[in-house]
Amino acid sequence: MARTNTRFVEAHTEMLTICDAMEIGALLPSENALALRLGVSRTVVRRVLARLDEQAMIVLQGREKVIKRRSTKTDRVEAPPVLLNIDELEGRFLDWVLRMDVPPGTTLNVAQLSKEFSVAAHTLQEFFSSLSRFGIVVRRPKGGWVLHGFTRDYALELSDFRTLLEINSVSHIVTLPDSHEIWLRLDQLENDHNDLLDRIDQDFHDFSQLDETFHTAINNVVTNRFVKEFQKVISLVFHYHFQWNKSDERVRNENAIREHLDYIDALRSRDLNSAQAAAKRHLATSKQTLLSSLKANSHGS
Amino acid sequence: MARTNTRFVEAHTEMLTICDAMEIGALLPSENALALRLGVSRTVVRRVLARLDEQAMIVLQGREKVIKRRSTKTDRVEAPPVLLNIDELEGRFLDWVLRMDVPPGTTLNVAQLSKEFSVAAHTLQEFFSSLSRFGIVVRRPKGGWVLHGFTRDYALELSDFRTLLEINSVSHIVTLPDSHEIWLRLDQLENDHNDLLDRIDQDFHDFSQLDETFHTAINNVVTNRFVKEFQKVISLVFHYHFQWNKSDERVRNENAIREHLDYIDALRSRDLNSAQAAAKRHLATSKQTLLSSLKANSHGS
DNA sequence: CGTACGGTTTTTTATTATTAAAGACATAAA
């Protein structure tokens, strides 16, 4: 009825393999050394050693920890049900919203969802609190949460914001010297795009990943944590939506690839106006795709 | 050992005043009506009514709720210790960071801080989780939190990002027709600035508030929730820092007012270049002020 | 016959209590 003993269980099983890798009769290293090796505190190491002593795997005499026998399957302690941590939760949640086609305005039930996602209710609460900064969910006055994001307005404003950030990145890129790594990166990306174009009929699915990589590369020339943070939200939303919008996917992706290639060329020209124009053209297409995937998901407004 | 009964206590005291405002012998409205009026659920209303019955303030007979007597001070139930909610916490926390001059890298102790701020540990945890989206605090791998924001780099990147957003707002404003409310708003703001300039020697403190109002007005022409959300973070950080940077405050503020006035004039000219130049000039000054207040607080890097 | 009301039960949420883990300090052995 308190925190899980996952650390203890993991340390225990790892300790078994450490023992098995050593001679019977050999001495285990110090508690501090073991703690460092297992990446846990000494408290956990001591609990594990005590358990192993109890199990007659080792014998503790004074400061000596003598290995007595090989481990068997029954020595293992069973693990508590695994709980996801807050980072793993992010993808799961957006997946659920889009897969289940959860309409905006839905009240989000922490108790129920925590079971569904196999996370602690507490973790979900924290996650919602952080999401509320981007307006994807909002806190109700008397407690509880409501899904707010993924409306048409939200998508429009997100797209606009994305354009603002990316146009800024573009204006940085065109001023960068030839020696900057971005140009090499763009060469690679150009190859990757051409590659995918050759096998587009089979692998058009792969574009979603390439799209994310491409935009991240563009925006990474600006070393700004706020740009990066928003970039994460943006790619989260766009990426997840595109994943569920299957209409015309092949054609859409082929077009987008060509736009990316034009975009790369325009950047290389170092002409600010044409680079920004190419960027805007592509981002406008992307916006339309996002809007149409909202319509496809039937709860567009 | 569960949630506080603040709602019950508040509903109870309000119900006492409702009873006192009515005749003795009169009947109280239905539970639903009372629930609506008090802004709580029927469950709370029923608990309150039961308590009042117990206290012989009213008598419940069938569906009738008869008022029996006037209330006395002893009828009131004592309130549980008040806990701040998450919104009130925000200001308190930043205040603490700046007032106590907490250096970046400090580990934040939830158990201890929750007592200091008189909030539930849980609430503080949620708050940190939401702050972590802006990198002000970060989560440590094995649990716990570290203060990260308010470094020199953070201030620089925040200022850059702010400039990016505000320059965008400026380019919107210069295209707006005369009929748009922003022009009226700017006229008002110009008056407020001139007013303050007249009494700058006494009231230079008031600039901080005016500064926030001014920039919010500028950025509100862009109807975008991300811009707005970020504007909140910006004014939070800038506002709180300026509050604690007392060096040259009078001179700084007077200069800033003049920059604001130039800025307003430039906007009115509808010339994009001069408007953006004025904006950049002021934002650069603001950035320097933020940086110098970090230095004044001794933990600038 | 319908509708408003109150009794009852079921969810759901916010907070406390509790246990796991981390860390600090003291002490003893090498």
Place this chain on the structure above:
DNA sequence: TTTATGTCTTTAATAATAAAAAACCGTACG
């Protein structure tokens, strides 16, 4: 003197719990 262990304190993650909300259902009154 250094390094390892024993002991104690502090901190954090989760489960238990009470408060509040909401749903359900019967009943009385028009």
